[in-house]
Structure formats: C-alpha cells, structure tokens
Amino acid sequence: MNTSTDFKKFLPNANWINGHWITAESGASIEVTNPADGTIIGQVPNCGAAETGSAIDAARQAFEKYSHSDINTRVRLLRELHDGLMDQQEALARLLTAEQGKPLAEARGEIAIGAAYILWFAEEIRRTKGELIPSPTSDRRLMVTHHPVGVVAAITPWNFPSSMLARKLGPALAAGCTVVVKPASATPYSALAWGVLMEEVGFPPGVVNILTGSAAAIGSTIMSSPHVRKVTFTGSTAVGKQLIRQSADSVKKISMELGGNAPFLVFDDADLDAAVEGAMISKFRNMGQTCVCANRIYAQAGVHDAFVSKLSAAIEQLTLGPGSEPDVTQGPMIDMAAVEKVETLIGDALQQGGKVVVGGQRHKLGGTFFEPTLVTGVTERMQFATEEIFGPVAPVLRFDHEEEVVAAANRTEYGLAAYIYTQDMARIFRLNESLDYGLMGFNTGLITTVEAPFGGLKESGIGKEGGSQGLVDYLATKYVCIAGLG
Ligand code: NAP
Numbered sequence: 001m002n003t004s005t006d007f008k009k010f011l012p013n014a015n016w017i018n019g020h021w022i023t024a025e026s027g028a029s030i031e032v033t034n035p036a037d038g039t040i041i042g043q044v045p046n047c048g049a050a051e052t053g054s055a056i057d058a059a060r061q062a063f064e065k066y067s068h069s070d071i072n073t074r075v076r077l078l079r080e081l082h083d084g085l086m087d088q089q090e091a092l093a094r095l096l097t098a099e100q101g102k103p104l105a106e107a108r109g110e111i112a113i114g115a116a117y118i119l120w121f122a123e124e125i126r127r128t129k130g131e132l133i134p135s136p137t138s139d140r141r142l143m144v145t146h147h148p149v150g151v152v153a154a155i156t157p158w159n160f161p162s163s164m165l166a167r168k169l170g171p172a173l174a175a176g177c178t179v180v181v182k183p184a185s186a187t188p189y190s191a192l193a194w195g196v197l198m199e200e201v202g203f204p205p206g207v208v209n210i211l212t213g214s215a216a217a218i219g220s221t222i223m224s225s226p227h228v229r230k231v232t233f234t235g236s237t238a239v240g241k242q243l244i245r246q247s248a249d250s251v252k253k254i255s256m257e258l259g260g261n262a263p264f265l266v267f268d269d270a271d272l273d274a275a276v277e278g279a280m281i282s283k284f285r286n287m288g289q290t291c292v293c294a295n296r297i298y299a300q301a302g303v304h305d306a307f308v309s310k311l312s313a314a315i316e317q318l319t320l321g322p323g324s325e326p327d328v329t330q331g332p333m334i335d336m337a338a339v340e341k342v343e344t345l346i347g348d349a350l351q352q353g354g355k356v357v358v359g360g361q362r363h364k365l366g367g368t369f370f371e372p373t374l375v376t377g378v379t380e381r382m383q384f385a386t387e388e389i390f391g392p393v394a395p396v397l398r399f400d401h402e403e404e405v406v407a408a409a410n411r412t413e414y415g416l417a418a419y420i421y422t423q424d425m426a427r428i429f430r431l432n433e434s435l436d437y438g439l440m441g442f443n444t445g446l447i448t449t450v451e452a453p454f455g456g457l458k459e460s461g462i463g464k465e466g467g468s469q470g471l472v473d474y475l476a477t478k479y480v481c482i483a484g485l486g
Contacts, residue, residue, distance in 0.1 A: 004088070007095035007189075009196060011042045015212055016195030017051065018058035019205025025050050030185055030212065035101040035332040035368055036322035044188045047213035052180070052221035055209035059151040059178040060227050062206030067148045067176040071125060074174055078122035080201045085115040092193055096162055097323040099187045101331035101368075102286050104323055113450065114166030117466065120450040121170035124471055128175075139486025146475040148176035149253055150229030153222040155243075157235045158334055159289045161187035164234045164257075165194060167454070167465040169208065175474040177230070180222065181210040184235075186334060188212040219243070226250045230474065233257065234291075237414070237459050244462075255463030255473045257291070257455060259388045260416030262437075263409035264294035264445075267402075268302035270421035271443070276310045278445030279394065282419055284318065284372055285446075287333055288392040291460075292417035292439060292448070295389055296378075297396045298405050304398045308357065308376055311394065315358045318372045320365060333368040333391060342370060342391035348383045349375050349395065359392075380408060388414070402427065410436050415457030419445055438464075 013029075014021035023029075028046035033039065045051075085092065093107035102110075133142040154168040161183055172179050183191030195210045211218055222228050223246035233243050234257040247254050264282060266275045282294040299307045323331035333339050339362065346360055359371030373393040378384050384395040385408075399405040409418060418437035422428065428442050438456040441447040448454060453464035463473050 004091050005094050007091040007098070007193075010091065010095050010193035011189055012192050012196060013042050013044060015045050015047055015051065016192065016199070016208070016210045017055045018062075018209065019199070022051070024048070024213065030188070032099055032186070032188060034098050035334055036324070038367060041098055041189065044192065044212040047211050048217035049221045051211055051213070052218045053225075055180045055211050056151060056222070056225050056227055058206035058209050059180050062204060063148075063151055063178045066178055066204060066207050069176065074176065075122045075125065077201055077203055078118050078170070078173060081197060081203075082115045082118045082122070084197045084201055085111060085118070088197070089115075092162065092190070094324065095193060096187075096190050097331070099189050100158060100161060101334065102323050103328050103331055106286060107323065110160055110163045113448070114163040116450045117163065117166040117170045120466070121174040121471065124171075124468055125174035127468070128471060128475065137486075139484060141482045141485060143480040143482070145478050145480060147478060149474050149476045150177060151180065151227055152177045152230045152232060152474065153180045153182070153228045155182045155219065155222075155231070155233045155235065156184060156191065158184035158186040159286060159291070161190035162193070165191055167470065168232045168234075169194065171465075171471045171474045172232075173203075173207070175471060177474055178206060179208045180228065181208065182215070182218045182222070183210070183212060185212065185215070220246070223247060223252075224249065229253060229476075230255070232463075232473070240461070241459075253473065255465070256461040257463075257465060258416075258459065258461045259414060260291045260293070260456065260460055261295045261386070261388055261412045261414040262292055262417040262419065263405075263435075264297045264419040265405055265409065265421065265431075266297070266299045266303060266307050267420070267422040267424070267427070268300045269423045270303065271423065272303060272307055272310060274443060275307060275421040276314050278419060278421065278441070278443070279311055280314050280445070282441070282445035283394045284315075284330065284392055287330055287370075289334060289338070289390050293389070294394065294419060294445070296385060296409075297394055298399050298408065299396055300405075301398055301400050304396070308374070308396055311396070312358045312374050315372045315374055315394070320363050320369055320371070330372060330392060333370055336368060338391060339368050339370055342373075342389060342393050345383050345387060345389060346373065346375060346393060349378055352379065352382055354378050354382060354395070380411070386412065402430075406431065406434050410434075413459040416460035417441065417447070417456075
C-alpha cells in the first residue's frame with residue numbers, strides 16, 4: 001500500500017476533457033480554499049457552456065465504443081480504479097480534509113467507501129440478467145434486454161465530494177455509459193482526483209470528463225442537450241427541483257438525491273447508551289453536514305431527561321480543530337453562510353423558549369468553527385422542526401405517545417432517513433410501515449453500505465444509489481418481440 005500523504009499530484013488546476021487536461025477558454029479560474037484556515041489550496045478552471053459542449057461531445061463519441069466494450073474490460077478497469085483509490089487512500093483523504101474540512105478519520109472512511117462502491121458495481125454488472133418471457137403464441141419469442149442508457153451527467157455536492165461521485169461513476173461505468181461530471185465549486189479537487197486516477201488506470205479518452213465552473217452555465221448546457229440521456233444529481237432540493245423541470249424538454253432519465261429532515265426517535269424502552277452513541281454519529285458526523293443527519297431528536301417523556309443528560313455529556317467530549325490534526329472529531333463548517341444559518345435557527349428557538357444546554361456559539365478557534373450544540377425545549381413551531389439544519393446542532397423535542405411522534409416525524413416534505421431506538425419488535429414493524437422514509441435505521445445511527453439502496457421518498461428524491469437497485473437507473477430496458485418463428 002502507498003502511504004504517501006502528499007496530494008500535490010491530485011491538484012491538476014485543470015479540467016479533464018476527452019483525455020486531456022484543459023483550462024477554461026476564458027482563462028478564468030475559481031479559488032479553492034481550506035475551510036480550516038482560509039488558505040488557498042489552488043485554482044480550478046471556471047468553465048462554462050463551451051467547455052461543457054466539448055465534454056458532452058467527447059462523452060458522446062466515447063460512448064460509441066465504450067458502450068460495446070467487453071464486460072471483462074470494464075470490470076478490469078473498475079477493479080484497477082478501486083485498487084488505485086485504496087493505494088492512494090491517505091493522500092486522497094488528506095486532500096479531502098484540506099478542501100472540505102472533515103476529520104481525517106472520516107475522510108479515510110469516505111475514500112474507502114467510494115472505492116467499495118466501485119468494486120460493488122464491478123461485481124454487480126455481471127448479474128444484470130435479461131428475461132425470456134413465455135409467449136402467448138408458439139411462433140413468437142419475447143425477450144427483455146438491458147443496455148447502457150447513454151451519456152450521463154453527474155452533479156455532486158461538497159459534503160461528500162468523493163463518495164457521492166463514486167456512487168454515480170460506479171454504476172455508470174459498469175453499465176457502459178460515459179459521463180460528464182460537475183463537482184461542487186467548494187470541493188472540486190476530490191473529483192478531479194478521479195480524473196488523475198482514471199488516466200493512470202487507462203480509461204479511454206472521453207469516457208469520463210470532469211468540468212469545474214459556473215453551475216448555471218454548465219447545468220443549463222447539460223440540461224438542454226438532447227445527447228445527455230440521464231442526469232444524476234446529489235444536492236439541495238431547491239436545485240434538484242430546477243433540474244427536474246429542465247429535464248422535461250428532452251425527457252431525460254433522472255436520479256435525485258436531495259435534502260433531508262431526519263427524525264431520531266428515542267422510545268422509553270430504548271437502550272439509552274446505544275441511542276446516545278447513534279445520535280452522536282448521525283448528528284455530528286461531518287459537523288452535522290450530511291443529508292442523513294439527525295435533524296429532529298424526539299425523546300419520549302420517560303427517558304427524556306436521562307437521554308439529554310447523557311447526550312450533553314457525550315457532546316462535551318467532542319474535540320474541535322483542523323481536521324488534519326490527530327484526535328480532532330469536529331472540523332470547521334464549510335462556509336460562513338452555514339454558520340449564519342445555524343445561528344438563525346438557534347436564535348429562533350431561544351426566542352420561543354428553547355434552552356441551549358451545550359454550545360450555541362461560534363468557537364474560539366474563529367473562522368467557521370462552531371460549538372457542537374444541544375438545544376432542549378424544542379417545539380413543532382420552531383424552525384428546527386421544518387428546516388434542514390446542516391450543522392452541529394442537536395434539537396431535542398419531548399413526546400408522549402407513539403402515534404403523536406409518528407405524525408410529527410412525517411410532518412415534513414422530506415423523506416430521506418429516520419432513526420428509531422426501541423426494543424419492541426412489534427413497534428419496529430409498525431414504524432417500518434407508518435414512517436414515510438426511504439432509509440430507516442432501527443437501533444443504529446449509521447446505515448449507509450454499498451450493498452443497500454440509498455435514496456429518499458417525497459421531496460428527498462427519486463431513484464436509488466447502491467445495491468442492485470443502483471444499477472437500474474443506468475440501464476435502458478428494451479422489450480424485443482421476435483415473430484414468425486412458427
Ligand atoms: P447544492 O447547492 O444544491 O449544490 C449541489 C451541486 O449542484 C453543486 O455541484 C452545485 O454547483 C450544483 N448546482 C448549483 N446550482 C445549479 C444549477 N442551477 N444547475 C446545475 N447545478 C447546480 O447543494 P450543496 O449545498 O452542495 O449540498 C448540500 C445539499 O445536498 C443538502 O441539501 C443535502 O441534504 C444534499 N445532499 C443529499 C444527499 C442524498 O444522498 N440525498 C447526499 C449529500 C447531500 P456549485 O457548487 O458550483 O454551486
């Protein structure tokens with residue numbers, strides 16, 4: 001294993017289009033900074049419509065050949081990509097921490113799960129079987145066959161800039177699709193690093209193209225192109241809705257992994273220590289900046305006070321600092337707007353009778369460091385009940401009855417993740433039916449795994465990533481009727 005920590009080779013300051021590293025036609029660039037200290041990491045091209053058009057053309061041309069390539073060839077390329085990622089895990093993790101801020105241990109985990117997605121889809125593509133359907137008449141044969149859907153555009157967020165791309169590249173490349181990637185402007189290097197690795201592995205030119213720059217210009221060129229047959233997006237619900245609307249004109253296949261407002265329910269019969277451990281993982285991972293973060297913590301009256309006391313003790317153990325330093329559990333938030341948002345939500349709760357038990361302030365480290373926070377006395381009228389917090393703030397609400405908390409948990413337009421702590425098996429099955437969420441964790445705060453379909457209901461999204469379901473969206477299914485065989 002390569003244990004190099006040097007990530008210079010993953011700072012290309014260029015975009016990867018048709019197998020070449022290019023700069024923006026205008027020469028413009030975007031500065032990428034380290035959220036822990038504001039230092040400039042580098043500059044990436046500020047590309048727009050022209051470069052996006054070139055990337056789509058390259059992907060289109062590459063599709064002609066790549067879509068017909070042997071499965072063995074694709075599997076080999078993906079396996080080598082997996083090995084390359086793991087070989088460079090330490091350098092890639094350090095790059096990720098530098099541009100995104102998360103603690104190194106989390107960054108290493110993100111690189112590893114990204115690599116695991118690549119391997120999973122390399123294995124799964126061998127099992128995409130078609131069907132032979134019994135024909136109603138003896139002179140016909142009816143078949144169902146699967147084919148790569150075409151050129152895919154992948155748009156990714158800043159909170160998991162490497163693994164969110166892995167969940168899209170893995171199935172697309174396994175299926176035989178070619179890809180145009182647009183990463184978040186705050187964290188572009190973790191995506192460009194995939195280009196560096198793919199070049200090393202020997203992916204043919206144009207199979208993957210990675211563009212940084214204006215979201216509006218790149219986005220609208222992608223969405224208006226009839227040659228892009230599928231768009232896979234992870235990001236906010238607001239941008240997702242805009243892309244869904246734009247997809248209508250050329251009737252693209254779409255996958256949308258959007259925002260969440262996860263309820264975390266702790267019943268009187270819960271194992272409280274396990275519930276606290278789960279709440280800590282699901283709330284404070286990545287400084288609370290994950291789409292599946294516990295957003296509203298509901299504790300039943302009988303355990304409310306004991307749970308709050310244990311949770312506050314656990315929060316006080318967290319260590320803030322630059323993610324690159326050993327033992328740090330909480331890095332900086334991504335930017336000042338994120339800090340201001342949590343301050344607004346805390347202020348709204350305080351005005352309406354909420355109480356800050358731990359934290360509540362910007363951290364003395366300055367910049368975008370914010371104290372991990374626990375707020376109690378939270379009610380359904382507060383913004384905490386409806387807004388995606390996306391920060392290190394745990395609001396706790398009290399409830400009495402199961403029916404009441406199920407109704408409250410479902411009272412949101414989101415439907416991504418829900419967590420439930422209870423020892424009652426009958427309740428587990430009841431809540432599986434009554435809670436409107438695409439991802440459910442019973443007695444655990446960490447549920448993502450490559451083998452399972454990740455994706456939300458309602459306004460949290462369309463489609464699944466991971467599992468066998470994660471491949472379906474990248475395939476076009478054809479029904480074939482062969483007549484005259486009698
Ligand atoms: P965002 O603002 O929606 O941005 C996501 C991506 O979309 C970025 O690459 C952004 O580019 C791009 N974008 C912005 N406007 C666009 C447009 N008009 N056309 C095309 N692309 C456009 O979201 P974010 O702040 O990066 O991520 C946080 C959100 O993602 C949260 O709501 C979170 O819940 C959600 N999320 C969901 C999942 C899931 O699996 N369901 C996973 C992770 C995150 P720029 O950076 O250049 O603006």
